[in-house]
Amino acid sequence: MAGMQGLIKNVRTTPASAFGKGVATSATMLALGDVLCQAIQHKSVGSLRHSWDRKRTGRFALVGLTLHGPTFFTGFRAVDGFWGPGKGIGEVLKKTAAVQLIVFPPFLATFFYYLRRLEGKSHQTGVQSIKDNFWTAFSAGSIYWPVVNVVNFALMPADKRMLLTSSAALVYNTFLSWVNATKKDGVKMVKQATK
Numbered sequence: 001m002a003g004m005q006g007l008i009k010n011v012r013t014t015p016a017s018a019f020g021k022g023v024a025t026s027a028t029m030l031a032l033g034d035v036l037c038q039a040i041q042h043k044s045v046g047s048l049r050h051s052w053d054r055k056r057t058g059r060f061a062l063v064g065l066t067l068h069g070p071t072f073f074t075g076f077r078a079v080d081g082f083w084g085p086g087k088g089i090g091e092v093l094k095k096t097a098a099v100q101l102i103v104f105p106p107f108l109a110t111f112f113y114y115l116r117r118l119e120g121k122s123h124q125t126g127v128q129s130i131k132d133n134f135w136t137a138f139s140a141g142s143i144y145w146p147v148v149n150v151v152n153f154a155l156m157p158a159d160k161r162m163l164l165t166s167s168a169a170l171v172y173n174t175f176l177s178w179v180n181a182t183k184k185d186g187v188k189m190v191k192q193a194t195k
Contacts, residue, residue: 034056
C-alpha cells in the first residue's frame, strides 16, 4: 500500500495511545536534553541545583509535546504510508531522505521561532533566531540524523521509532538547547567547544 493512498491511511489510523506515548517521550527527551545542556553550561551538576532554569526546561518539554512529538510521529507514519513498510536499502534511504529534507527543515525553523515566542520575545526576535541558528543546527543534524534514521527505518518496528528517535534526540537536543541558549555565531561555538 505505497503511495498517496498508503500515506493517507497510515496517518489516519494512528492509535491515540501510540501518539500519546510518542509525544510524551519527545517532551521528556527535549526536557532532559535541556537539563543536560544546563548542567554542561554550569560545568557541574552540583551548581545546577542552584541555577537550573526550570522555565527554560518547561519550554523545551512543551515544544516536545506540541511540536517535535507530533511532527516526527506524523512524519514517520507518513513516509511509511507513502513508501510502505519495506526495510530494503532503497526504501530506507528514501524514507531517510524524505524526513531529512521535507520534515526536518520546517521543524527546525519552527523550533527556534517557537522557543523565542515562548520566552515572550517578539516576532522579529523569533525570525532572527531562525536566521542565527538554523544553518548551524541543520548542518549538525544533517550529519547526525541520517545515520539515526537509517538504523531507525531499517531495524525498528514502526511503533518503536519514536522511542529510538527520542532517545537519540537526547544528544541532539542538548546541542539544540546549547545553540538556542547561546547568542554567539554557531561556527564560533563549535570551535570553542572543540578546543
